Amino acid sequence: MTTVESPAAATRGIRLDPSSLAQTWAMSKRSTLALWRQPSLVVPSLIFPLFFAALGTSSFSRATALPGFPAVDSYLDFALAGAVVQGILFGSTVGATALATDIENGFFDRLLSSPSTRSGIIVGRMAGGMVFGGAQTLFFILVLLPFGLSVKGGIAGVVAMIIGGTVLALAVGALMSAMAIKTGSSEAVQGAFPLLFIALFFSSAFFPRETMSGVYGTLADVNPISHLVEGFRDLTIEGFSGSAVIRAILIPAGLAVLTVALALRTLNNRLGAR
Amino acid sequence: MTAIDQNTTGENRAPVRSVAVTKTWPASVGLMRRSLVNITRLPSAFIPSIMMPIFQSIAFSGTFFAITKIPGFPTDRSINWFLPLGVIMGCGFAGIGIGFATIKDLEGGFYDRLRLTPAPRWSLVSGPLLAAMFRAVLVTLIVLVVGVLFGARPEHGALGIIPLFVAGVGISAIGTGWGLGLAYRFGDMRAAAIMQLTFFLIIFLTEAQTPLFIMEGWLESVTRVNPFNDVIRLSRLGFLEQPMTWNDTWGGLAAIAGFSVLTLLFARSGLKRLSNN
Numbered sequence: 001m002t003t004v005e006s007p008a009a010a011t012r013g014i015r016l017d018p019s020s021l022a023q024t025w026a027m028s029k030r031s032t033l034a035l036w037r038q039p040s041l042v043v044p045s046l047i048f049p050l051f052f053a054a055l056g057t058s059s060f061s062r063a064t065a066l067p068g069f070p071a072v073d074s075y076l077d078f079a080l081a082g083a084v085v086q087g088i089l090f091g092s093t094v095g096a097t098a099l100a101t102d103i104e105n106g107f108f109d110r111l112l113s114s115p116s117t118r119s120g121i122i123v124g125r126m127a128g129g130m131v132f133g134g135a136q137t138l139f140f141i142l143v144l145l146p147f148g149l150s151v152k153g154g155i156a157g158v159v160a161m162i163i164g165g166t167v168l169a170l171a172v173g174a175l176m177s178a179m180a181i182k183t184g185s186s187e188a189v190q191g192a193f194p195l196l197f198i199a200l201f202f203s204s205a206f207f208p209r210e211t212m213s214g215v216y217g218t219l220a221d222v223n224p225i226s227h228l229v230e231g232f233r234d235l236t237i238e239g240f241s242g243s244a245v246i247r248a249i250l251i252p253a254g255l256a257v258l259t260v261a262l263a264l265r266t267l268n269n270r271l272g273a274r
Numbered sequence: 275m276t277a278i279d280q281n282t283t284g285e286n287r288a289p290v291r292s293v294a295v296t297k298t299w300p301a302s303v304g305l306m307r308r309s310l311v312n313i314t315r316l317p318s319a320f321i322p323s324i325m326m327p328i329f330q331s332i333a334f335s336g337t338f339f340a341i342t343k344i345p346g347f348p349t350d351r352s353i354n355w356f357l358p359l360g361v362i363m364g365c366g367f368a369g370i371g372i373g374f375a376t377i378k379d380l381e382g383g384f385y386d387r388l389r390l391t392p393a394p395r396w397s398l399v400s401g402p403l404l405a406a407m408f409r410a411v412l413v414t415l416i417v418l419v420v421g422v423l424f425g426a427r428p429e430h431g432a433l434g435i436i437p438l439f440v441a442g443v444g445i446s447a448i449g450t451g452w453g454l455g456l457a458y459r460f461g462d463m464r465a466a467a468i469m470q471l472t473f474f475l476i477i478f479l480t481e482a483q484t485p486l487f488i489m490e491g492w493l494e495s496v497t498r499v500n501p502f503n504d505v506i507r508l509s510r511l512g513f514l515e516q517p518m519t520w521n522d523t524w525g526g527l528a529a530i531a532g533f534s535v536l537t538l539l540f541a542r543s544g545l546k547r548l549s550n551n
Binding site: 051054055056057058059060061062065066067068069194198199206207211212213244271 | 322325326329333334337338339340341343344373475477483488489490491493494513522
């Protein structure tokens with residue numbers, strides 16, 4: 001005798017039996033391969049942060065002597081953290097847009113009507129973004145090294161940044177996936193993208209908080225992106241330290257817990273509404 | 275009414291030139307109205323074109339506020355430096371947005387119907403151009419008002435605002451020509467990506483973020499030869515604590531005139547190619 005589980009019940013918690021893991025793995029593989037097979041979707045999130053880093057290095061080199069600016073060898077060292085976070089924020093919308101497209105073209109419904117694990121559908125989609133987030137971090141470091149980038153944190157610092165990048169991609173991917181599940185519209189997901197852009201600009205991604213003043217400085221102070229960027233930045237310009245690792249990994253991890261819960265809850269609500 | 279008139283004996287004859295000339299303006303105005311009516315009918319498409327330059331002006335002013343502390347910086351108000359950049363971006367995208375709309379019209383078949391009408395071919399370029407220029411005035415005005423609320427202060431009074439409007443309207447004309455030319459040639463959304471990317475690159479490879487004397491390395495060399503840097507300079511003339519001189523003005527005007535002609539001819543030839551196909 002088989003028990004019939006309600007769709008909503010199937011998303012409560014992530015099941016870890018071998019079958020669920022195999023299904024999640026298959027869907028993770030699908031989302032990762034999709035990024036590889038459609039480079040036009042991901043190339044902008046690799047090129048634009050590099051362009052801005054190059055632009056900033058030429059434009060703001062003299063600004064590094066201003067009071068409040070941390071001691072850096074060059075603006076490029078300072079800019080790496082902003083480039084990594086910018087690239088991940090941009091790239092993480094790709095997976096969520098693909099999820100919304102799956103909903104729009106009916107593939108999501110076919111997955112739901114199959115006996116696959118519900119949470120695996122979401123986790124699998126985010127896994128592609130996580131792999132890409134880690135790869136982006138490494139890519140930015142490797143590309144900028146020949147242009148004078150120096151990572152004071154060494155190999156351990158680079159590894160910490162890759163882990164931080166991977167977790168941040170999960171956090172942002174989950175947030176955007178919640179939006180995709182809620183609206184079922186790829187246009188809505190794309191439309192929400194400027195919000196990430198605004199969050200990025202009202203942070204210390206491009207300039208230190210110490211040089212900002214007034215409302216703008218206050219917003220940057222309370223913006224969690226400022227603190228995680230500074231974790232990445234400290235690993236680059238100061239060296240490997242517990243404080244930097246905590247900010248670079250634990251802040252995105254905390255965000256990820258919240259956003260993954262939100263994504264699963266949104267899926268649960270969507271299934272419950274059927 | 276058709277483009278080919280018949281005389282009393284029933285012979286076909288080509289339309290006389292004066293008839294075509296009188297048709298171009300009303301047709302252009304009709305197409306401009308069609309484009310402008312979307313501002314109220316599809317505000318979701320227009321509002322971002324207003325919000326983007328406002329956000330950019332404010333965000334850049336706040337983020338890069340400290341650069342005004344660099345000795346020799348031409349203003350102590352960062353919004354005075356970044357507001358004209360926001361206007362230029364907004365107005366450029368007002369022009370390029372016309373290219374997006376044209377792609378939709380091409381894909382939806384509306385353009386085929388338009389080309390079957392007796393509307394003069396130039397009106398298919400000049401109509402959207404008028405619409406883009408009108409939008410550019412609107413964008414400049416709104417961004418300027420919001421910028422003033424956020425602390426922007428034109429240093430040369432009303433006279434200083436004129437170069438901002440001229441640069442805004444001019445860059446929208448260039449954006450329209452470029453957008454239409456690419457839309458006619460590609461006919462699909464591939465053109466949209468090229469329009470945005472090229473415009474974005476060409477504007478940021480200027481004194482967009484910092485003055486030339488602060489720059490170092492490759493960007494300084496590129497900016498020195500980029501004619502669009504003169505357009506950015508023109509837009510900032512009235513916002514900097516330095517005299518408005520003809521030396522700082524003519525380069526921008528020449529760049530606008532030259533690139534407007536070139537891109538609009540590029541659009542016209544693209545339309546011709548589309549018609550031939």
